[in-house]
Amino acid sequence: MNEVISSTLQSPSKGLREVWGWFDVSQDDRVRVSGLLPLAEQNIEAILEEFYSREGGYDRPGGDGPPHGMQDVRDEQRRHLLELFEAGLDQKSFQDRVRAGLFNENYGISPSFYLGLYTFAINRICDLLRQEAEDEAGALETEKALRKAAACHQAMTIEAFSAARTDAIEQRERQLSELPTPVLRLQAGLLLVPVVGVLDSHRSRLLTMQILDAIREQNARAVVLDITGVAAVDSMVANHLIQTMTATRLMGAHSVLTGISAEVAQSLVKIGVTGEALNPAGDLERGVETARKLLER
Amino acid sequence: MGRRVPIVSQGDLLIAAVQEELSDSDIQEMQNHILLEVARLSATKVILDVSLLDVIDSFGTRMLSDIAASVSLRGAKIAIVGIRPEIAMAMVLLGLKLENIPTALNLDHGIAILRDGS
Numbered sequence: 001m002n003e004v005i006s007s008t009l010q011s012p013s014k015g016l017r018e019v020w021g022w023f024d025v026s027q028d029d030r031v032r033v034s035g036l037l038p039l040a041e042q043n044i045e046a047i048l049e050e051f052y053s054r055e056g057g058y059d060r061p062g063g064d065g066p067p068h069g070m071q072d073v074r075d076e077q078r079r080h081l082l083e084l085f086e087a088g089l090d091q092k093s094f095q096d097r098v099r100a101g102l103f104n105e106n107y108g109i110s111p112s113f114y115l116g117l118y119t120f121a122i123n124r125i126c127d128l129l130r131q132e133a134e135d136e137a138g139a140l141e142t143e144k145a146l147r148k149a150a151a152c153h154q155a156m157t158i159e160a161f162s163a164a165r166t167d168a169i170e171q172r173e174r175q176l177s178e179l180p181t182p183v184l185r186l187q188a189g190l191l192l193v194p195v196v197g198v199l200d201s202h203r204s205r206l207l208t209m210q211i212l213d214a215i216r217e218q219n220a221r222a223v224v225l226d227i228t229g230v231a232a233v234d235s236m237v238a239n240h241l242i243q244t245m246t247a248t249r250l251m252g253a254h255s256v257l258t259g260i261s262a263e264v265a266q267s268l269v270k271i272g273v274t275g276e277a278l279n280p281a282g283d284l285e286r287g288v289e290t291a292r293k294l295l296e297r
Numbered sequence: 298m299g300r301r302v303p304i305v306s307q308g309d310l311l312i313a314a315v316q317e318e319l320s321d322s323d324i325q326e327m328q329n330h331i332l333l334e335v336a337r338l339s340a341t342k343v344i345l346d347v348s349l350l351d352v353i354d355s356f357g358t359r360m361l362s363d364i365a366a367s368v369s370l371r372g373a374k375i376a377i378v379g380i381r382p383e384i385a386m387a388m389v390l391l392g393l394k395l396e397n398i399p400t401a402l403n404l405d406h407g408i409a410i411l412r413d414g415s
Contacts, residue, residue, distance in 0.1 A: 205386075209382060212385055215402065220402075243390075247389045250389070250395060251400065252400040252401035252402040
């Protein structure tokens with residue numbers, strides 16, 4: 001998973017220098033930020049404690065005590081916040097961002113919660129900075145530098161987070177589209193094919209070959225294709241279905257399409273697919289009935 | 298000259314069994330032969346058995362529909378039987394649907410279809 005993300009989230013061509021540039025973080029700013037590391041290290045635990053213990057900071061309804069894995073989350077957050085003060089420009093820093101984004105995705109930490117904690121911590125550090133500073137103008141400059149670096153830091157983590165999320169969604173879609181489709185024998189010469197999931201061109205080709213092979217093997221004369229489990233039917237999917245049914249007919253078997261929901265029917269009409277090509281039946285029961293009649297012919 | 302496509306007749310039924318790897322000229326010759334035999338034997342039903350055919354190109358698919366159409370013009374009914382899964386898929390992808398031609402899985406089924414229709 002880690003490798004996948006690293007490859008989808010491209011590291012900027014000129015390295016992190018470019019990203020720092022977008023946020024106007026200069027060399028001087030970075031020196032100022034890294035100077036804050038001791039201060040941050042000393043106070044980070046207290047800041048985290050304060051964030052979680054104060055009212056409205058973190059209370060899950062009905063939760064007694066910290067939920068499972070909360071310690072992991074806090075450890076990661078401490079590490080993540082301290083990384084800011086390294087103000088690094090190297091690949092390690094970039095990989096750390098990617099890892100933080102992945103972590104947030106895996107643990108279900110929403111961007112708002114992440115940003116909330118982050119802003120809270122930065123504000124606290126700025127408070128401390130002002131209290132301890134002798135030179136007020138210098139402290140103001142440092143604060144500005146810190147905020148710029150933090151914004152950049154956050155942006156990269158959020159970017160990694162959204163890349164991780166996109167990847168997770170794509171992976172789930174892929175899994176769904178790889179679901180095998182069984183070809184069931186209802187009775188001699190009559191096959192039932194319940195299609196579930198997403199029909200893309202690769203899968204529909206497989207499906208068609210599966211149906212055709214089954215027709216040949218089982219000497220089938222009729223096929224009922226049920227698409228109740230197909231979420232959306234666009235023109236491409238409709239085309240695939242028509243191709244499947246045409247191929248079925250060329251093999252000498254009749255085909256009946258069932259399970260067309262009201263929404264699918266509407267979208268089919270909108271893209272100009274009429275009923276004739278699909279030989280539809282209202283529901284599975286009537287579809288099987290129709291197919292049985294076709295068998296008797 | 299030996300014929301690449303044997304045509305046998307039984308009553309008013311003509312059965313042409315397409316062999317594998319037919320060249321374009323073989324297919325054309327088959328078409329002529331079928332049409333001549335339909336007239337000579339005054340057959341009213343023709344079955345084109347393509348179960349041995351395992352590859353088909355666009356020319357082949359077009360000839361299949363041409364043969365079917367010309368046989369119909371000769372006043373006989375035709376059914377194409379034994380289209381293999383790969384061939385069916387290829388025909389669909391080539392855009393040939395054999396819209397008005399009955400198809401059947403095997404010879405028995407094909408004969409039954411032509412009988413019922415008459």
